[in-house]
Amino acid sequence: MTPQYPVRHWMSLPPSIQDFDKAIKCMKPGKAPGPDNIPLELLTQDTPTIDLQFRMDGGVFNLARLRAKTKTTKTLLREMQYADDNATPGQTAEDLQRTATTYNNVYERFGMQVNTDKTKALIQHPPGQILPNINTTINEHTLEEVEQFSYLGSILTSTPTCKKDVENRIRAAHSAYGRLSCRVFNNHALTMATKIMVFQAIVLSTLLYACETWTLYRNDIQSLERFQQYKLRQILKIPWESHTTNVAVLNQASVTGVEATIIHHRLRWVGHVQRMEPFRLPKIMLYGELANGTRPRGAPKLRYKDQLKRTLALTNIDPSSWEQTARDCAT
Structure with a gap:
């Protein structure tokens, strides 16, 4: 289905006046405007973001290519939504509180209300650390902190494992x-x-x-x-x-x-991701990494890239040429 209005793929860009006019005219009772169900006004607020850096050339397993700062692209991740479900990441407790307050204020201006009973807070602790409770509030209601949360049929947990x-x-x-x-x-x-x-x-x-x-x-x-x-x-x-x-x-x-x-499912999915447009978030995540932070020494958690490389070796697919193979949908 073709959207009625152009979809803004680079969410880090500020919306124009025309975007606001179209968004307000498209308002429906109880729903937010825009193809992603998030008010465009939210993008102009000073909300914290997760910084990602990526580079589509050089091979997905060659992580050294991301060290060349002049050849990498950076993008900002503010929220991840599907239909009327939304996950908002934050790097610190203060960032998450600012984001929650901004969301609530903008939604109230559009006549909507955040369901605080359904909204949960989840902390993913750094390796070897236990962080204190963050006590995020919306309208003086403290959000419940949980160890796991069901989101779109999957389980998000405080530990980055499956x-x-x-x-x-x-x-x-x-x-x-x-x-x-x-x-x-x-x-x-x-x-x-x-x-x-x-x-x-x-x-x-x-x-x-x-x-x-x-x-x-x-x-x-x-x-x-x-x-x-x-x-x-x-x-x-x-x-x-x-x-x-x-x-x-x-x-x-x-x-x-x-x-x-x-x-079989993993190879089919990664081939689909490889054929995506470069602005799609799944492809950015596959070909990129967090702009800030480092992995711990020793035996860090297994990454999807690590598992994919093992899968390619197990199925006798050359890790250096799998991307070209994936581009051919008939393969």
Whole structure:
């Protein structure tokens, strides 16, 4: 669908008077104007930002290319929204309070109100540090601080890992399987092929929702594989004491293993990101980094880039030429 008005891709640029006029004329009851549901007036406020720097050439795994300051591009990240959900990052407690106050003031001027009961605050602690509570307030209401928060089907946590997200997907897949047990998986009138098709279409899809964006450790993959094996053995009526190998179970069900499925989804997603326009945030994040801050020494957290490089090596794809391969959609 083509937007009625041009979409401002570089959100760090100030809006024009014409932008304001169009935004105000497009106001709907209870909704903010603009294609991103954020009032354009908010962009003129002195709100703190997250500074990102990126460079699209030189190879995504060559991080040294980002040291050349004259060849890198900087952009500002103020908010991340989808539909009527919005996540606002901040580097300090003071930054987050200023942003929350600005959002609230602008929304009130447009006749809207922030739902403070649904708005949560979450701290991601630096490695080896525990930060105190930040006590962010909106209209004298202190926002609840949480260790994890559900956002668009994924789990955001105070620790930058996917462990909680994986646990949440396993619970959701257990629930999906349980709701279908009587009508499908324990129904003797259905063929085994039909049961496997339903398992793949509903249960596995629930289990691996958004898996292409995960950064997984070996224990995370093992947890997902255990769930798949447990449910397939239930469907196929294979007892554990039969000593049937996991590979034999997958072959009997004609189902791809969890790790191979995740690798397929990851490669498909990163190819899609590579073909995006350079102003898109997913591509900026893949080809860039935070302008401020450093990674700790020793054994820092696994990054998506690190996992992608391992995946390319595992699938015999040259890390130096994968971008050219991804540009060819027919490959």
